[in-house]
Amino acid sequence: MSLSLIIKREFNSKVRNKSFIVMTFLSPLLIVAMGTLVAYLANVNKDEVNKIAIHDVAGVFKDDFKDTKNVKYTDLSLMPLETAKKEVAEGESYEGLIYIPQTDSITELATKVEYLSNDSPNLDFVSNIESVVNDKITKYNLKVLGFDYDKIEKAKTRATIHLSKFSGEETFKEGSIIKIIIGGLFGYLIMMFVIIYGNMVMRSVIEEKTNRIIEIIISSVKPFKLMMGKIIGTSFAGILQFLIWTVLGLGLFFILSNVFGVQVGAAAQPEAAAMSQEAMSSAQLYLSEILKLPLFTIFISFIIFFIGGFFLYSSLYAAIGAAVDSETDSQQFLLPIIMPLMLGVYVGFFTVISDPHGTVATVFSMIPLTSPIVMMMRIPFGVPLWQIITSMVLLFGTFFGVVWFAAKIYRIGILMYGKKPTYKEIFKWLKY
Incomplete structure (x- = not known):
């Protein structure tokens, strides 16, 4: 069985799953509904005296x-x-x-x-x-x-500081907020995707192991190839889901914006119209600031860091799935995986926001276990290309190293039944 067949099998099993289809098309609607509900609840008591x-x-x-x-x-x-x-x-x-x-x-x-x-x-x-x-x-x-x-x-007077770069390009204070939001959003998305799809890989391995299907599969394919097929196939399914969410999200945003614009225009009074003009002017400033961001670099980096981060962590999730007999037994091994992800989020929000080019932010954007999150938070603030490339090389280099160790655990654990493994036993498997 070739690697491409395993990837195709994993991809098809994920995208044809009813829960995957439902959540792919329902999630954007749920997010919009939640946002609308929060906005409504925030305004419920505004007129209360x-x-x-x-x-x-x-x-x-x-x-x-x-x-x-x-x-x-x-x-x-x-x-x-x-x-x-x-x-x-x-x-x-x-x-x-x-x-x-x-x-x-x-x-x-x-x-x-x-x-x-x-x-x-x-x-x-x-x-x-x-x-x-x-x-x-x-x-x-x-x-x-x-x-x-x-x-x-x-x-008393109120000073207004005009911000500009040495190139002569003007910026404004709220631009930093936009960079924080965009960087934080992409960093948080990577963390959530790694956890969600990494768990998918682990559950898939556990399911095949408990059903004894793995014994049949392993007779015609090497464990390493099977593990890589699961990781790559699931990552393709995740990227497809993200692209669908992006298209649906942009479509919903466009529809809601047009509907909102029509309602405002129909009921506009002179004062409201003046406020609308002011709001539009502010929106244009924000849009202009967004367009000044390295959008192409952000998008390409997101895809690469998502794939690299997912490959790195999914190899560990696959190894854990192979080592245990049930999802309950896996809980003792998940904390060391989740901790670096959480550390990346905390470092991002507490150091990148205050000093995106500082030593702490730069170092953690190079460490492979945290770089997918921290680097994505830094890129909107402007990061030298060599740092981004170095971070990517270190990330994929670490992945190849980790996947080698994970494959050893996977190879032994995939055929082990009836006993909860310990850290000591897993370390022994690495020697085989």
């Missing part, structure tokens, strides 16, 4: 709390404090009560203002109360010291 009572007998702060779209303040200072507390606590009209006690000096209120409520308050709302108190006391302190607060406010 919360009533907040204020008890400020001295009248220090009651005029400083201004009504907003979502918060309305009511002064209950004329009531006795206990009556006001009872009305707010037992009634359904108010969310809470801001209590400002009488003090000898306004500066003492910096630590004595209270917010009373039955439920835990929103952190943004608490920060807003603290901001009002801080502003009031700051104004008072400046006045005592002989400073004119209004003049100080007029003297």
Whole structure:
């Protein structure tokens, strides 16, 4: 049996599987549905108005709390404090009560203002109360010291730094956010694909082993060739699924964008139209920044790092599948495989974001076990071509080394039944 036949068999068994077909076409719809649901839930309470009572007998702060779209303040200072507390606590009209006690000096209120409520308050709302108190006391302190607060406010300015490269190409601050999102997305996709399809390879080996089909297959093909056929066939199925998701995702995005655009245009008022123009201008800036990214390098690198990372980890998944008799027994061996993937994600999000060209980010983008994730996070920020090529060479070089060891485990373990292997036994298999 040739390698091409094994690859074809594995590929067909994966793509013709009902769960594979369903998830291939259902996943983009589920992602869009989840995004829509999250956006809807985020806007559910946007129009809700919360009533907040204020008890400020001295009248220090009651005029400083201004009504907003979502918060309305009511002064209950004329009531006795206990009556006001009872009305707010037992009634359904108010969310809470801001209590400002009488003090000898306004500066003492910096630590004595209270917010009373039955439920835990929103952190943004608490920060807003603290901001009002801080502003009031700051104004008072400046006045005592002989400073004119209004003049100080007029003297303040907001600087805008224009970003550009030495080549003369202009960029903008939000461009870094775009690079973080794109790099993080591709890095996270590689991690998820490696885990999902690596488990596919492992389950396939375990299934054939437990059904004793492997004994028939192994009589006509070498274990190494069988393992490589499973890895390559499954990787092709994964790439096909990703391409289908990409096409469906772009199609859904195009459809939803057009539908959304029609709805906005139909109901647009002058103010809304002005906001729409501003939003379109902002969208054009983001689109322009995206087009400045090395999109071709990102796409090609994603494919290569996905294949390299998948081959590297799938050889280990295949070896584990051959060594155990059930998926339950495999759990003790999966942690050493998953840990480098998780480390790559953490390094990516905690070091690449802050310093994409730093020593830590550069080193981990070269280490084969983490490079598929970390390097993909770095590429949007601009990585020298020699570093990308070096990382790829190290990745595939390590794969050939790892697959040699994995093949030894696979060759022995594939015909072992009825006993849970230990790390010590697996190391012995490497000597055979």
